[in-house]
Amino acid sequence: MKLLIVEDELSLLGAITEYLSAEGYVCETATDYPSAAVKIADYQYDCIVVDITIPHGSGFKVIEDLKKEKSKAGIIIISAKDSLEDKIRGLQLGSDDYLTKPFHLPELNARIQAILRRKNFDGSNFIIFNEIKIDLLARHVYVHDHELTLTLKEYNLLIYFLANKNRIISKSAIVEHLWEDNVDQADTYNFLYTHIKNLRRKLIENGGEDYIHTVYGMGYNFKTT
Amino acid sequence: MKLLNKSTLYFIIFLVPVFVVSWFVLFGLVSRQINDNADESLLAQKKIIIKNFIDTDSTELHFFNDADDDVKITSLSGSAASADLFSNTMAFDSTEMELVPFRQLKSTFIKDGKSFEIIVTRSTFKGDELAESISLALVIMFGLMLISVIIINRFISGRLFNPFYQTLEKLHHISFDESEPSFNQSSTREFDELNKALQQMTHKMFSDYNNQKQFTENASHELQTPLAVIKTRMDMLIQDKNLSEKSMEQIQEIEKSVNKLSHLNKSLVLLSKIENRQFEDSRDIDLRVMLDKILLAFEDDVADKNIVVQKEYNASPSIKINPLLAEILFRNLIQNSARHNVKHGIIKIKLTEQYFSISNSGESMKGNEEKLFERFTKFNPSVESLGLGLSIAKQICVYYHFDIRYQYLDGMHTFRVYFS
Structure with missing residues (x-):
């Protein structure tokens, strides 16, 4: 899977590239519009992560160029502007998702995976990992073909973990993923603990392995090795 | 209340005392004129009668007195030569069955060494009737003036004030999500100056608004980007297997504060955006x-x-x-x-x-x-x-x-x- 990341803040670009490369993606980078335009014209990408405010042009122009090339690449906008107009404009131009800065890397990774899944499997959409099978369209989860009854938050949590396997994910990253803007920090950290405990219990009760590990003081790790 | 209605009202309020004073002036002038006329004709009549009396040989006074109600000649016992004396009297008018005012002239003359007194009278105007006529005339004038003022006002508001109302309409519809309004030129100097001043003001407003908007967006952008760097770098940092539990705790505390900072920044930007009325899409x-x-x-x-x-x-x-x-x-x-x-x-x-x-x-x-x-x-x-x-x-x-x-x-x- 090949990704292009267009971002002018070098430190952010570095962090994104490092995280996504470790996930097994081939990451190319561009720091302004001209270099992004050249890369788009010359190579095919599976997914493009693009910042709106870049030097010598705009992220919107990059998206327009992509659509002109009839590219099938997934597009995810990362922007510091939490503006509805920009979101709508991006979606109208054909982008698949919009992520407001600052974001957590596991979040970006999970969203890229979701886009790639949607692009590559039309019709049926499954995540299969060892004994766990998730039917994304029907929202059903099976462990060894036993169907689990999960709450919406547990379901989202499981998908998020599966997107970020073998990574230490901070509590705040998970909280942001599950509650989005409705963050009430002190309490939600406790709620998160309960949701994770329940998910873990349900997986184990149905014969699944105990993948979810607590990293003391920090967060959780969905360990597969 | 509309400006023109207000000015009309003041105009009418000031007009009332003017008409009251006019009434008195007119009444005085007209009654003086009428008296003067009466006096002149009394004098002329007196002259003719005296001439006739002197010219005739007869000294039969009743002949003259009976001939005309308005003339009365009496002989005086002593000799007297006094000047003409005008006065106003009241007398009973048998036809109108009421007391009516008369003007009378008293004079003396000498015929054949004998003194005579002559009184010539003439009915004059009635004060109340004159007052009535003057009042009527003034009321009609007042009414005509009122009507013309209203007509003129309608014309003024239709024509003269038209540029003003146009400007007002434009001011009502100023909105920052639309383009800057342009105010028309007017041939009326005051309105033209008003429009020019408004043009300058709205131009300043629009550019201030845009600057502010730009600033808000930039501030948000500039703050969110370093926060994004901190957050993503922290996601990387915690992957380090060599971190002690104590360091992990420290990182989590930092992360909490970063989240708070980012939330705070978003909220403040949101507040200023609302105050700057930058949410138009309803x-x-x-x-x-x-x-x-x-x-x-x-x-x-x-x-x-x-x-x-x-x-x-x-x-x-x-x-x-x-x-x-x-x-x-x-x-x-x-x-x-x-x-x-x-x-x-x-x-x-x-x-x-x-x-x-x-x-x-x-x-x-x-x-x-x-x-x-x-x-x-x-x-x-x-x-x-x-x-x-x-x-x-x-x-x-x-x-x-x-x-x-x-x-x-x-x-x-x-x-x-x-x-x-």
Whole structure:
């Protein structure tokens, strides 16, 4: 899977590239519009992560160029502007998702995976990992073909973990993923603990392995090795 | 009251004393003129009668006196030569059956060494009739003037004031999401100057607004980017297998503060955006769907405190509102009611055509109610909060001219938003 990341803040670009490369993606980078335009014209990408405010042009122009090339690449906008107009404009131009800065890397990774899944499997959409099978369209989860009854938050949590396997994910990253803007920090950290405990219990009760590990003081790790 | 109506009113008020004074002046002038005329003709008549009397040989006075009611000649015993004497008298008029005013001339003359006195009289005008006529004339004039003033005013407001009303109309419709208005040139100097001044002012306003907007966006952008760097670098940092538990704890504390900072920045930018009226995209929203969606996000808080949620949706008010702002408004109010609730408490939500109200059980704020909507106000330090939620809710209400009210009654905090 090949990704292009267009971002002018070098430190952010570095962090994104490092995280996504470790996930097994081939990451190319561009720091302004001209270099992004050249890369788009010359190579095919599976997914493009693009910042709106870049030097010598705009992220919107990059998206327009992509659509002109009839590219099938997934597009995810990362922007510091939490503006509805920009979101709508991006979606109208054909982008698949919009992520407001600052974001957590596991979040970006999970969203890229979701886009790639949607692009590559039309019709049926499954995540299969060892004994766990998730039917994304029907929202059903099976462990060894036993169907689990999960709450919406547990379901989202499981998908998020599966997107970020073998990574230490901070509590705040998970909280942001599950509650989005409705963050009430002190309490939600406790709620998160309960949701994770329940998910873990349900997986184990149905014969699944105990993948979810607590990293003391920090967060959780969905360990597969 | 319209400017022209007002000026007309003042005009009429000032006109009344003018007409009263005119009445007296006219009355004086006309009656003097009438007396003068009467006097002249009395003198002429007297001259003719005296001439006739002297010319005739007869000294039969009754012959003259009987011939004319208005003339009376009497012989005087002594010799007298006095000047002409005019006076006003009243006499009974048999035809009109009332006392009528007369002007009389008394004079003396000598015929053949004998003195005679002659009195010539002539009926003159009646004062009340004259006053009536003058009043009538003045009232008619007053009426005509009023009519012409109204006609002239209509013409003025139609023609002369037209540029003014055009300018006013444009001012009414100034909106920052539309282009800058341009004010027409006017051939009236005052209006032209007004338009020029307004043009300058609106130009300044629009450029200030755009600068401010730019600044807000830049400030947000410039702050969010380094925050994004911190956050993503921290995601990388915690992957390090060599970190001690103590370091992990430190990192988590840093992360909490970064999240708070980022949330704070977003909230402040949001507040300034609302105050700068940068949310113009309003549309119809089904509030019931939105409220249910928001409530779902707080199901953990509700379950944790064993809160009973009572929903009562009587109607879906048809309000036009920016969807983002609507969500923030109701989310903040619902979050507030969940956050400041007690164990086994209640949240009551009511939605009608006119208002949305949300009540929650909780302790009284002990007289700090006025500060409720101020920024960075926290009543319970143990609850993690920025103290911006309610002031943002308030600003959104101000933005849409909703009336938000707070009340504490029987252990229940109630916020009510009236849609107007």
